[in-house]
Amino acid sequence: MRRRVRRAGCVAGLATVVALGTGSPVHAAGIDFTPEGSQKNGDLAAQVEVIKYDTSKNGSGPSAGPVAAAQTDWTPPPCWYAPKWTPSELRDYYQRTYEAIIHDPGMPPEARNEWNEERHNYIDGDYKDFNEENTDEGMWWGAVYNPNASIDDQLKCDRIPFWADNGETPEVENVITPEILAGLAYEQIKVPGTEVTLAPGGKSKVNLPTWAWLDGGEFKPVSVTASLAVGGLDMSATTTATPKSLTIEPGTKDARLHPASGECALNGDGSIGEPYAKGKADQEPPCGVTYLRSSGGGSYAMEATVTWEISWTGTGVAAAQALPDGTFGNEQAVEVEEIQSINR
Numbered sequence: 001m002r003r004r005v006r007r008a009g010c011v012a013g014l015a016t017v018v019a020l021g022t023g024s025p026v027h028a029a030g031i032d033f034t035p036e037g038s039q040k041n042g043d044l045a046a047q048v049e050v051i052k053y054d055t056s057k058n059g060s061g062p063s064a065g066p067v068a069a070a071q072t073d074w075t076p077p078p079c080w081y082a083p084k085w086t087p088s089e090l091r092d093y094y095q096r097t098y099e100a101i102i103h104d105p106g107m108p109p110e111a112r113n114e115w116n117e118e119r120h121n122y123i124d125g126d127y128k129d130f131n132e133e134n135t136d137e138g139m140w141w142g143a144v145y146n147p148n149a150s151i152d153d154q155l156k157c158d159r160i161p162f163w164a165d166n167g168e169t170p171e172v173e174n175v176i177t178p179e180i181l182a183g184l185a186y187e188q189i190k191v192p193g194t195e196v197t198l199a200p201g202g203k204s205k206v207n208l209p210t211w212a213w214l215d216g217g218e219f220k221p222v223s224v225t226a227s228l229a230v231g232g233l234d235m236s237a238t239t240t241a242t243p244k245s246l247t248i249e250p251g252t253k254d255a256r257l258h259p260a261s262g263e264c265a266l267n268g269d270g271s272i273g274e275p276y277a278k279g280k281a282d283q284e285p286p287c288g289v290t291y292l293r294s295s296g297g298g299s300y301a302m303e304a305t306v307t308w309e310i311s312w313t314g315t316g317v318a319a320a321q322a323l324p325d326g327t328f329g330n331e332q333a334v335e336v337e338e339i340q341s342i343n344r
Contacts, residue, residue, distance in 0.1 A: 050082045050144070051181065053188050054225040063193025067241060067308055067326025069186075074324045076183040078149030079157035082176040083164070083231030085140040087130040090161060094119045094130075118160055131163055138165040139231040141175075148187065166232030178237040178314030179321075181226040185239035186310060186323055188224040194304045194329045196246070199276030203335040204291055209258060210334070211285040212248060212304070213273030219243040219306065220270060237314030241326055244309045246272045246287065251300035251334065254293035258285050263307075272306075291336040300336060305329025 058064075069075070085093065101107050101115050122130045131138075141164050143157035157174050164170045174180075196212045204210040220243070227236035246264040248257060264272050264287035273287030291300070305327050311320040 050084065050176075050228050050230050051184060052227050052229075053185065054227070055188060055190075057223045058188070059190040059192050059222045061192060063195065063330075064190040065193065065328055066187070067189055067191055067310070067328045069324045070307065070327050071324035075153075076148070076187045077146060077174075077180045078153035079143055079145045079155075080174050080176050080180050081141050081157060081159065081170070081172060082144050082228065083139040083233065084142040084144070085161065087132040087135050087140065090122065090140045091130040091132075094122065121160075127163065134163075138163055138168070141170060141231075144176075146184070146187075164231065169233065176228060176233075176235075178235050178317055179312075181228065181235065181237035182239050182312035182314060182321070182323065185224040185226040185237055185312070186326070188226070189222060189239060189241050189310070189326065191222055191241055191243075191306070191308055191326075191328050192218050194246070194306045195332060196248075196273070196304045197275070198332075198334065200281060203337045206291055206294055206336060206338050208281060208339070209283070209285050209288050209290045211273065211276035211280070211288045212246075212264070213275050213287060214246060214271060214306075216267065216270030219266075219272070235315040237312050237317075239310060239312040239323065240320075241308040241310045243270065243272075244307045244325065247305045247307065247329075248287070248289055249303040249305070250289045250291065251302045251331075252291070252293065252295075254291065255300075256290040256292065258288045258290070291334075293336070294338045295334070295336040298335075299333040301331045302334045303329055303331050 098115060098119050101112055121127065131140075140161045142161040143159065145154040145157070159172065162170065162172075169175060194214070196214055198204070199211045200208075221240055223238050223240040225236055225238040228234070243266055245266055248262045248264070250257065250262075266272055274285065276285070289302070306329060308326045308328070310323040310326050312323060313320055
């Protein structure tokens with residue numbers, strides 16, 4: 001049974017009281033009215049956890065960490081619409097939240113009125129008794145909020161809960177898609193740490209190249225799959241990160257990089273750079289740095305950052321689709337000393 005989708009005059013659901021001008025999340029009778037869509041006290045436990053993540057092919061280990069998008073104007077989805085409630089679950093949610101609002105003496109009257117009006121829309125308005133008679137035919141859809149996004153971005157999904165038959169994808173903006181799943185999987189990706197091997201061993205020497213490299217066995221593609229299988233829908237997306245290059249920041253302007261760009265390309269075997277061997281001290285390394293000044297009694301904070309090429313495939317999308325490159329790196333302390341010589 002298909003019903004029309006209604007857009008709320010102000011932010012729907014849990015965010016209603018925020019949009020009414022309180023300026024910050026409101027707590028009423030123990031319920032935290034924030035748009036994240038989850039309650040520590042279990043008040044919204046009936047909501048379906050619609051997105052599942054398979055991280056079995058993700059990076060692991062104590063040094064692993066999340067990639068950051070190199071393209072600064074791209075961010076993972078801040079919010080989306082997905083199946084969330086059966087009719088009885090939505091009825092229970094509205095009833096308990098309504099009771100919390102009317103018993104809160106600090107709640108603005110307009111908040112009570114708007115919530116009551118919205119609640120009655122599902123009782124005897126556009127819908128009858130929360131569409132209970134069609135329980136087996138569909139689900140109530142609602143906004144799901146990415147807790148890593150800003151509140152303003154989360155609140156771009158401002159529709160009140162709406163009905164969709166099983167297997168039907170509503171034609172509304174920000175409805176869940178494989179591409180949205182890919183962006184959410186991006187957030188879950190972890191890659192190995194980037195502590196490079198430096199040689200010759202010990203302290204680096206002024207005006208002598210310091211070789212830097214990463215073994216191929218440490219840097220392999222990693223991936224995360226996000227999937228949704230509820231309300232008659234079944235979709236998934238796998239986001240894969242593949243190591244691409246290493247960039248070195250020497251930690252001082254008094255240094256010369258190898259190559260000059262500081263970006264060392266990935267070798268065919270997945271390694272980066274070339275291991276140092278005895279007799280190569282005066283040669284220019286394919287990846288490394290030559291320090292031009294001593295670090296004195298301290299050290300330089302050399303930063304090694306690996307760039308990962310990221311793409312996704314998913315339901316209905318066989319060819320890999322590009323997402324912004326990701327980066328992950330860390331600092332290493334490098335001590336540099338002058339070579340002392342004695343003239344006789």
